[in-house]
Amino acid sequence: MTITGELLIDGGARPGTGGAIHAVDPSTGATLDVTFGGATKADLDEACALAAAAFGPYRATSPEQRAVFLETVAAKIEAIGDDLIVRAMAETGLPRARLEGERGRTMGQLKMFAGVLRDGGWLEARIDPAQPDRKPLPRPDLRLRNVPLGPVAVFGASNFPLAFSVAGGDTASALAAGCPVVVKAHPAHPGTSELVGRAVQEAVKACGLPSGVFALLHDAGIEISQGLVADARIKAAGFTGSRRAGLALTAVAQGRPEPIPFYAEMSSINPVLLLPNALKARGAAIAPDFVAALTQGAGQFCTNPGLILGIDGPELDAFLAATAEVIAKAPAGQMLTPGICKAYTGGVKALAETSGVTEVAHGLEGGHGQGRATLFSVDAATFLATPHLQDEVFGAASLVVRAQDLAQLTQVLAALEGQLTIAVHMEEADTDLARALLPTLELKAGRVLVNGFGTGVEVGHAMVHGGPFPSTSDSRSTSVGSLAIFRFLRPVSYQNLPAALLPVELQDANPLGIARRVDGKVVLA
Amino acid sequence: MTITGELLIDGGARPGTGGAIHAVDPSTGATLDVTFGGATKADLDEACALAAAAFGPYRATSPEQRAVFLETVAAKIEAIGDDLIVRAMAETGLPRARLEGERGRTMGQLKMFAGVLRDGGWLEARIDPAQPDRKPLPRPDLRLRNVPLGPVAVFGASNFPLAFSVAGGDTASALAAGCPVVVKAHPAHPGTSELVGRAVQEAVKACGLPSGVFALLHDAGIEISQGLVADARIKAAGFTGSRRAGLALTAVAQGRPEPIPFYAEMSSINPVLLLPNALKARGAAIAPDFVAALTQGAGQFCTNPGLILGIDGPELDAFLAATAEVIAKAPAGQMLTPGICKAYTGGVKALAETSGVTEVAHGLEGGHGQGRATLFSVDAATFLATPHLQDEVFGAASLVVRAQDLAQLTQVLAALEGQLTIAVHMEEADTDLARALLPTLELKAGRVLVNGFGTGVEVGHAMVHGGPFPSTSDSRSTSVGSLAIFRFLRPVSYQNLPAALLPVELQDANPLGIARRVDGKVVLA
The missing domain is CATH 3.40.605.10 (Aldehyde Dehydrogenase; Chain A, domain 1)
Incomplete structure (x- = not known):
């Protein structure tokens, strides 16, 4: 199949005359062949x-x-x-x-x-x-x-x-x-x-x-x-x-x-909540999985984990240390476009310059158009006082928010904007806490997941890839x-239509053999 | 139970101090007792x-x-x-x-x-x-x-x-x-x-x-x-x-x-489509039903029939004559508020003064705050050229649009704004025509009904009281x-939640005994 650069209209192709568009190889900056109209x-x-x-x-x-x-x-x-x-x-x-x-x-x-x-x-x-x-x-x-x-x-x-x-x-x-x-x-x-x-x-x-x-x-x-x-x-x-x-x-x-x-x-920063027993039992083990999720595809996923929430203390320190070690060896990732790369670099720079925000680690320097992973940390009070820290930085950047205690952690959760996903890392001993937090989490996100990361959006019947504003508009x-x-659907009601006019899915004989709600009750075919 | 005029907040009542509101008996104009704050x-x-x-x-x-x-x-x-x-x-x-x-x-x-x-x-x-x-x-x-x-x-x-x-x-x-x-x-x-x-x-x-x-x-x-x-x-x-x-x-x-x-x-004007064989077989019989629907509750229904569409000819003339006769004897109806009554009177006046619009009949003069039924007619070309004729006049006013032929009738249908209801009056011999029109009708309205009027909105599982803009905003x-x-709901997805955290409706044992979709297939309890 040949690429011609044309518009596809009316079952055919035609050159577009409304200005030229060129694709760019982001790894070299070179313009690719074919001019698109x-x-x-x-x-x-x-x-x-x-x-x-x-x-x-x-x-x-x-x-x-x-x-x-x-x-x-x-x-x-x-x-x-x-x-x-x-x-x-x-x-x-x-x-x-x-x-x-x-x-x-x-x-x-x-x-x-x-x-x-x-x-x-x-x-x-x-x-x-x-x-x-x-x-x-x-x-x-x-x-x-x-x-x-x-x-x-x-x-x-x-x-x-x-x-x-x-x-x-x-x-x-x-x-x-x-x-x-x-x-x-x-x-x-x-x-x-x-x-x-x-x-x-x-x-x-x-x-x-x-x-x-x-x-x-x-x-x-x-x-x-x-x-x-x-x-x-x-x-x-x-x-x-x-x-x-x-x-x-x-x-x-x-x-x-x-x-x-x-x-x-x-936009979504997909908070990851590290509950106390999980941090204690396997904080260091979570680190490589987190870095893998963060750096996969150079972090260019809507569900990239851009925010980590935990209660301050030696366990969180250990997690940070382990994470820093993995990130330091993480190769840079090719970004999708020069513009996205530039925006990522700018976003990372702005984070680094934000008062109260500390860089924890960064990954290996990359080649042309590549972005390196960067991890920052901030205390919860600063986070709560600095709304722009919730802005998405599209790429492999993430911010660890250190809460003093559970009360402050809950405060941070309550202050979050709408998200596509929220992940909870927990042990069985965290169950009561997780149960107490769940009502907040499900009101903040379209998907709540346990002991994993939001990247990897399963295509199925029970998937929600959406969430409260601003993660989506609806x-x-x-x-x-x-x-x-x-x-892309809306309901229509048909009143007293003669059988000859009824859409096939609503005919008495149910020729499509579909499940229907009759007098309010589901009836299988 | 005593009416105190108070606001109901926090399980109790308190006087509102943000200005006074009085109810008015619309049939006398008299202010009713109790000042509401x-x-x-x-x-x-x-x-x-x-x-x-x-x-x-x-x-x-x-x-x-x-x-x-x-x-x-x-x-x-x-x-x-x-x-x-x-x-x-x-x-x-x-x-x-x-x-x-x-x-x-x-x-x-x-x-x-x-x-x-x-x-x-x-x-x-x-x-x-x-x-x-x-x-x-x-x-x-x-x-x-x-x-x-x-x-x-x-x-x-x-x-x-x-x-x-x-x-x-x-x-x-x-x-x-x-x-x-x-x-x-x-x-x-x-x-x-x-x-x-x-x-x-x-x-x-x-x-x-x-x-x-x-x-x-x-x-x-x-x-x-x-x-x-x-x-x-x-x-x-x-x-x-x-x-x-x-x-x-x-x-x-x-x-x-x-x-x-x-x-x-x-807003909705709830078009009523009189198909040729229905007009021929029982145009005069439709008239009293139409007037009853038009004047019920002084026409103050969202589903009031404000537009009648038919093909010009002796059958439509007969329907109009029969309708005029019934309307002429129709008592005026009490309107809900002085403001609504004034707006109705103004809307009727504006219709009467619109070039090309003729008054066919009006009902009996009423008392204080009452509105009398009024029927107008207009040819389809004028209707098509006069967009404001689609504006709702809230009350017992209706406009008959006379189309030259089926093609022009179809043109009028295509030009309609979104509606709550569209009614079709038909005989068996109109079935092919109704079938051909149905796709247009169901894209224009939330409810399509045959041989009736939209007033009387059944409360049930298969009812839609809604429709394309401007009948509703959604x-x-x-x-x-x-x-x-x-x-008032939105979906949330739960990924890998331990059983102890699952909402009751999603637990394996299905304790609520509800129908669920498992792997995409409906499973009854």
Whole structure:
């Protein structure tokens, strides 16, 4: 498959004339081959018009047809072969094994949503049968199902060029829901985006779907991104990126004449709580696992452990000493883009210069565009008095907060902003304390985990990759896992419809064989 | 039960010193007894602080405890007896039978949510068991459930002094979810609000719950309302009212440092589509039913039929003639407040003065504060060219839009804003046409109904009382029916929690006996 640098619209490719975009090899700073053309407003308009036109026929497809389509997308991505991995390596600096794993994850997500479609739970099918003899008034026949919102805008993320990009979780869940998708590619990996976009286009064609079901746009600035969210035909959007960009686009979504749901996953420092008995029993043993989680992928995960909380004392000192020893030998990690590298360096410098913050250790110096791990520490009083210490520093930096006692630790927990994850390290003897803290933790985070780190987000049915603001713009939702399909659905109630008009999932005979709620009770097929 | 005009905070009552509010009998214009004191900022602050403090212990109650609490609220409302009905009649002008029915509905809603709590489906409990031997990486144990968002603000509605007010649907669903509630009473029925508020307070006490679970505030202006939505301790809000007020409060909710979900049910004209064979077979028979729906409660329903769509011709003329005859004899209806009456009169006048709009008929002249039914007609081309004709006129006014042909009718449908309901009147011979239109209708409305009118919103499991903007601010939700509990919940994922820490609904033994999704498949208890 050849990369041409074109926009993918209407089942074909065309050069974008709205400015040039070049990918850069972050490990050398060298510009990669192929010039990508940014979309013009006319391109954007056409992509949205086609998506709107495709919405009717696309949502009319059966869940089985869409399941096959998603499986076809997965197969077409696999069929790109090694070209995809090679280009993604060049554009992101991520290693082969990671990208191969991420490709598997991307295909796995698509297949999971195929399963979700066949299961039918996403329809939230409900039937309250008529009660013609009810007094004082008869009860009408009422049936409910979810319908898709309409065309969806998806913004590719820098740090997952496959799993959170062109055919990533947002695209998979939106397509599953019955929504056409217009993707704005992340400018750091336009070639990877094009390859995957072409695979999706091929799947659209192979499945005989309208061409407007999918489009891929590049944006040389921010106008197309903002225009995409502002377009009246777009009915929801998914975004993974910085807090600043996320909030700016959220404001566009809310400022429209018709506001739309905007799902931004933005920033999280993923606190790690070291409970006293765990620190005592195995503080030194936690250290290498922590450093591995911190430095994996150069720390460029939304779930990177950026904050460690513990009660001050010799056990915490021992943990810090052990951690410092491991970090000192940690090789620097290749960062995704020169801009991210620069921001990381700046963030680390700002931390180092913050009054009361001490550097505990740093990793080995790296080469071009690499970031070295850095661990800081601060006492809890300073942390509580310095709100910006909660700002995410994207990369392998982490801050240890030393609390005087449990009361102060609890105070720090209460002061935390919303998070994607909070991890608790504990021994059995910490159970009562953990139980007492759990209500606070679950109100601060979308996922609470024990004796591990938040990196490694399982794709499944019980996963929440989301959380209270500012970790996301909408805590009622997740961007990973099967619950994500509900982002792009809304319920509709049907009253006294003749059988001939009923959607298939609500017909008495239940031809789809799905679980439904009848008179409020779950009834299996 | 005595009405004192006080605020209900911390399980007791206190005079509000933030300005005086008086209820008015809309049928006479006379000021009713009791002066109600508006809340000060200090009152607001205290109510929010208590709600925040109550949240922890309240959400820690079992679903069964909250179910009993909701049932106790219902019993306490019933125990107020006729005083409630008499005061509500005086404050709203609504007739006894309607208010007795509404009281039953209010109690029914509370009991329905008790059933929802016992069923457990609201928890969305999911378990993905660990797979320690999975390659390349073991799968962790992941479990998911919904948790409540936090304290909720509820704004009472003018037109349902019981069912959409102090202990109405929003309060019932928020309390069911585990969220304390701070209610801002509607100033048109403060005495009714106080009576119901005291009943809730009694139930809080009887069930041994923290006093901060419930508070009732009056607001002599708009500052307390805005301050309530802006308060950092409030985590979601429900509102039923005008588009203007709804949008203003939505902006407050979105403009907070931590934005919150704001569920505003605002405006809808509830189109009624008269398909050709229905018009032909029984146009004249539809007329009295339509007028009954239009004039019920003086037209003061969110689901009032404010727009009739049909294809021009002798059948539509016959329907109009029959309707005009019934309307001409329709008595005027008492409106809820002098302000609503004035706005209705102004809205009718503006319609009458709109170029191309003709008055078809009006009802009998009424007494003080009454509104008479008015029917207008307009051709579809004018309707399409005059966007303000889609603005809701709250009361018994309706506009018939005459389309030249099916193509123009379809054009009108496509141009409609989002609605709470769309009704289709059809005969069997209209089935193909109805089937072709259904995809458009279900994207425009939260409820599609056949051969009826949207008034009469059934409280059940398959009801959606919601819809695309501007009928509501969030089409993913409903304010009536059991799905409403999801407004106030968010999912949390638990990874590798020891059994001793697992919430009861996620324990292996399933002690609550609820349906759960295990590895993606629904498993009944």
